[in-house]
Amino acid sequence: MAIEHAILVSLLEKPGSGYELARRFERSIGYFWTASHQQIYRVLKRMESDGWVDVRDVPQHGRPDKKEYTVADLGQAVLSSWLHEPIEPESMRHDLAVKIRGAAFDDPAALIQEVERHRRTHTERLAHYLAGEERDFPDVEAPAAPGPLDAGRELQHVVLRGGIAYERMTLAWLDDVLTTLHRLAAER
Numbered sequence: 497m498a499i500e501h502a503i504l505v506s507l508l509e510k511p512g513s514g515y516e517l518a519r520r521f522e523r524s525i526g527y528f529w530t531a532s533h534q535q536i537y538r539v540l541k542r543m544e545s546d547g548w549v550d551v552r553d554v555p556q557h558g559r560p561d562k563k564e565y566t567v568a569d570l571g572q573a574v575l576s577s578w579l580h581e582p583i584e585p586e587s588m589r590h591d592l593a594v595k596i597r598g599a600a601f602d603d604p605a606a607l608i609q610e611v612e613r614h615r616r617t618h619t620e621r622l623a624h625y626l627a628g629e630e631r632d633f634p635d636v637e638a639p640a641a642p643g644p645l646d647a648g649r650e651l652q653h654v655v656l657r658g659g660i661a662y663e664r665m666t667l668a669w670l671d672d673v674l675t676t677l678h679r680l681a682a683e684r
Contacts, residue, residue, distance in 0.1 A: 499539050500548070502529045504567055504575045507549065509648060511566040514540050524628070524656075540565060548574055596673060605681035608674065615670040622663035629656055 506512075506520050517540070518533040531539075543549045548571035553561045567575070592614055599607050633653050 499529070499531050499535060500543060501575060501578050502531070503536065503539060503543065504548065504571050507565055507567045508572075508575070509652075511564055513554075513562045513564055515562070517565070543571065546570075599677070603681075603684070604677050605684070608677050608681070611670055611673050611677065615667065615674070618663050618666045618670065622660065622667065625656060625660045625663060629653075629660065632656075 502521075503517060506517055512520070514533075514537045518531075518536050521529075521531050521536065540549065544551055544565075547568055549565045550568045551563045551565050554564045555561050592611070595607060595610070633649075633656070
């Protein structure tokens with residue numbers, strides 16, 4: 497996936513400025529696809545010149561006008577084409593897992609603090625995801641309302657649920673790693 501596809505998806509969900517897109521990447525999309533503010537602005541400029549996005553100046557009171565981006569017909573076609581292309585399943589590249597295996601040739605206890613740090617980070621991320629789910633999908637236990645489904649909302653939620661499941665799985669694995677490291681340290 498290219499950053500362009502992530503930007504197109506975000507703009508189709510809601511048009512916005514480069515700053516607003518950068519904030520969305522920080523809040524939600526960035527957990528699945530990261531991009532810096534400078535990268536987003538650079539790519540938006542290229543997407544505008546390629547005809548993938550349209551831009552309009554939006555007057556603001558007491559502040560400079562902002563540029564609001566929307567997806568142009570060509571951008572929609574590009575995204576549609578990309579959505580229909582097969583992609584390869586992602587391979588996991590995990591530095592911590594390599595360090596854990598490498599600890600067999602050193603002192604396994606030396607990794608305990610590092611694994612605990614990772615555990616704190618994943619605990620915080622899980623809490624963030626759960627808070628977002630509670631905020632954005634408070635009716636998660638309620639039966640679906642009659643009428644047309646909101647595909648965008650449903651698909652946002654299924655991606656969030658995937659993030660929640662991933663963080664829970666990672667925390668269970670980190671707990672297993674910590675148990676193993678502590679046991680090995682006690683046996684030394």
